[in-house]
């Protein structure tokens with residue numbers, strides 16, 4: 001038996017019946033954009049996060065872009081984020097006309113380096129986007145007051161971190177705005193694209209509601225040049241159903257991480273992900289490191305045995321052709337570059353159990369050999 005990389009089909013099986021019923025209800029009402037399912041999901045999601053409000057949008061990339069637009073980020077501004085994020089974070093900055101300023105990550109937690117973030121700030125810095133990468137929250141305790149004292153907005157890229165809490169605060173609830181992706185494989189995943197912006201600064205709510213809907217909350221009342229980026233009710237109803245399971249599924253992911261830790265402790269040439277051991281990691285991904293020279297052959301061997309893995313992400317943003325114009329080069333961010341060559345994401349989802357973890361670990365042991373003492 002193989003081991004799937006994604007749990008989205010297993011999640012679908014859990015909500016299928018109720019969701020199909022809500023799709024029929026939506027069709028019977030004939031409101032396929034907006035309507036009560038979206039508003040009620042937004043309220044519920046905001047309450048879960050402890051945010052003032054949530055604004056559903058078309059996807060996580062738009063959530064970031066519209067968040068920056070609402071903060072009036074544009075040409076002449078700079079926005080700091082991590083070099084080892086998914087490219088969407090940097091695309092969102094780029095499309096506002098602002099300049100993305102990248103910094104390295106720390107080598108253990110893979111999270112944005114706090115000192116480098118502070119050092120990269122200039123009078124032009126309008127926002128910082130800490131990325132809660134792989135589901136693990138960046139500690140914002142120092143960064144938030146530092147940013148506030150300089151008038152820099154913090155936008156949390158929480159695309160991978162729904163269900164994570166640090167010191168009692170949800171991912172996405174501490175910065176001015178928190179951006180979520182509901183891409184199907186995410187911890188809170190729709191059955192297609194979707195996203196949301198958690199609004200923690202109430203003054204930004206009206207502009208966000210306008211930006212996502214052609215510049216107005218009321219049809220044909222266009223108060224500013226907006227966009228079309230809305231969460232649709234068919235997705236919102238799937239998300240509302242999955243919210244019933246989010247905490248349980250996050251708990252399961254943390255349990256799978258502990259199983260991996262136990263099973264992989266005997267495997268050589270392998271570094272397991274560092275974390276705080278609490279709810280601040282929602283384990284969207286379980287990312288291990290091995291020697292760069294062995295990484296791709298390990299993945300091929302696992303695939304031969306039916307175990308699917310991934311690399312998130314094989315090229316750090318500054319080395320992609322898309323962002324070569326930023327002027328960084330190989331060596332600019334050594335931690336991010338090294339990680340890109342060494343990381344492997346192992347299967348991590350709600351359908352993983354002890355047998356599946358043992359199977360993955362067994363194949364890794366067979367390929368990499370035991371820990372040398």
Ligand SMILES: Cc1ncc(COP(=O)(O)O)c(C=O)c1O
Nearest residue numbers: 059060061086088159181182183
């Ligand atoms: C860290 C991060 N930021 C942003 C995004 C963009 O989200 P989406 O794919 O919904 O546009 C993703 C997800 O793909 C992500 O992982």
